[in-house]
Amino acid sequence: MKTVEKSYVTELYSHPYLLSNLSVPQLVEKILARKEGKLSATGAVQAETGAYTGRSPKDKFIVKDEISENYVDWGTVNRSIDEATFNKLYQKVVQYLKNKSEIFQFRGYAGADHDYRLPLQVINEYAWHNLFARQLFITPKEKELKEHQPEFTVLSAPTFKANPKVDGTNSEAFILVSFKQRIVLIGGTEYAGEIKKSIFSVMNYLLPQRNVLSMHCSANVGKEGDVALFFGLSGTGKTTLSADPYRRLIGDDEHGWGPNGVFNIEGGCYAKCINLSQEKEPQIYDAIRFGAVLENVVLDNQTRIPDYNDTILTENTRAAYPLENIDNIAVPSIAGHPSTIIFLTADASGTLPPISKLTKEQAMYHFLSGYTSKLAGTERGVTEPQATFSACFGSPFLPLAPSKYAAMLGEKIDAYQSNVFLVNTGWTGGAYGTGKRMKLSYTRAMIHAALEGELHGVETTKDKIFGLEIPMHVPGVPDEVLIPENTWLDKAAYEQTAKQLAVKFHENFKQFTEAREDIANAGPIYKG
Structure with a gap:
């Protein structure tokens, strides 16, 4: 895959503190130091997403261009946005991230079958979002990382809020996909699930073209x-x-x-945690340990033990963890x-x-x-x-x-x-x-x-x-x-x-x- 237009994202590669493919312990240290989350009694990191505790489908758009126009099923689900509007917001987000003291990059894959996998990168404003991406996508081996060339990029800037009147979005939040420029642009929402689901949408576009x-x-x-x-x-x-x-x-x-x-x-699982118990769902319960991410799960102030029955933040509480946290997996x-x-x-x-x-x-x-x-x-x-x-x-x-x-x-x-x-x-x-x-x-x-x-x-x-x-x-x-x-x-x-x-x-x-x-x-x- 080749980018057709200028890729503004390359400007971020020269960021003095672009922290790339940090290990899980390094990311956990960053999350705690930056006060993005707390360490739970299970060893998992707990983070909260604010107003957006689930997907925001009305804020998702696909760029309509010569590549997507006759292939995408346009309608209430796949709503269009024009190239000019996308490019302006794209530039704004890149500039916004360039001004951050540090940003986080994950390079990996979507697709376990080497014949059909997609090399991708995720560049995050938040360290906990980068840990989420690391656990949900497929982490490359050392040799693969040296040869890795991303063919799709997710840019996530949750504290960048759009102005709908100026930026052409539906609200302050936006999830924009350009198949021409191979970019997913996310802003205004801290809900990590948008990162995962945007790449799923990308794969739903690419794989059928290869008879998958x-x-x-x-x-x-x-x-x-x-x-x-x-x-x-x-x-x-x-x-x-x-x-x-x-x-x-x-x-x-x-x-x-x-x-x-x-x-x-x-390369991981994103499980609902509402009413989770070791008795009913032991594999999921036991998988939530060091390196996992607890999203909107309430912790006891003293013990930091997760309360999976507490829905004060949302009923859509989630845990993200790598597949290897499950004992009997196919490898x-x-x-x-x-x-x-x-x-x-x-x-x-x-x-x-x-x-x-x-x-x-x-x-x-x-x-x-x-x-x-x-x-x-x-x-x-x-x-x-x-x-x-x-x-x-x-x-x-x-x-x-x-x-x-x-x-x-x-x-x-x-x-x-x-x-x-x-x-x-x-x-x-x-x-x-x-x-x-x-x-x-x-x-x-x-x-x-x-x-x-x-x-x-x-x-x-x-x-x-x-x-x-x-x-x-x-x-x-x-x-x-x-x-x-x-x-x-x-x-x-x-x-x-x-x-x-x-x-x-x-x-x-x-x-x-x-x-x-x-x-x-x-x-x-x-x-x-």
Whole structure:
């Protein structure tokens, strides 16, 4: 990749205190000395992000130019900004960083498969953001670092606040991506997740051009080499459910599926910490040690012990840690082609089955639909679950039309005969506010049964509203839990709520006019 326009970022290379690829201990020392964060009792660094405690999708723009104009799926998700506006702000941010007493550079990679990895660099105003980048991306070996030539750059200046009237942004915060200049520009927000997700968006643009399906999913691999993918938006359980003591973790959030198989895009995990406990999620709990970053997790003033139940700052508390903090990981973070694909949804209506086996057509329908509920804290302003449809279970991060990713998934399901399941990690016994969240132990049992082939040949029943095939028996799960209607006291309320959701599915799917008829007809039976 070659930069087309002048790269202002090179001006930062002559900064007298550009601190490049500091070690974890060096960065921790810097964070504490600069009073950017505190050291927790676990050894992790704790930092707070102020007003922005989640992604800010309304502040994200893509530069429209001759490279992106006819390739990006422009709309409410991928909003455009012109080159002149970007360049002015780009210059301002570079000048702002040049005037800082010290800045931090991380050079590394996105993509564990060497055939498809992206050399990148992240230049930060904050030391704790640089530690975050080091833990979430892939750190190069000494020889690789000497030969490293970044092909994409993230510039992050959280204390630089834009003036919307002057700078052409939506607010003081901005996340701007230029595929022409290979630059991601971030300012006005201290939420570290913007760094990670901006590169994911970049990979979602680049990888499909190389016949690699980029996916918002976690992945793990069994002892026999059987690979499983877990699709789902933030908060649906990707990290939790893929951290399985009996399977090796490939990654918890972002993957590519290419000719060589599945590979992790990242080098670390970014796990939700709300109500985290050692009993329920031991692998994540134990991974939060020295070098990890705790984001907006409240610490006890005296003991510095994290209180994972305290939501005074946000419900979107997070921990960033390297993959090697998990005991049973795949090294390197690559594996073969998936035999099982699981779509995770946190259904706030409480009407979708906890698990159902999908036909290929149903799989394509539900992949395009991407139904879930936005959970509290994952985006700014979201305080309780909101029903939403996010194409490919990752619409906020997809620069291309959803149909491109869906077509690639369909081809791969055909080629490798992958089994697909829809798993509801949301509510049971009623909608949000009446019912309760599905027990994690039940969900784990259902996932285990799907991965081990225990659902093949099991008696099923077809849901009369959604048309989904529901297994009648799953080892370790009470039979009555498997049929949503049976968990509701008010059967009439269940039917009314389920029909309302079915109609929402049909209304949402109208946008996919290019979908084949058999896929369009694979949705809910009830049409309203």
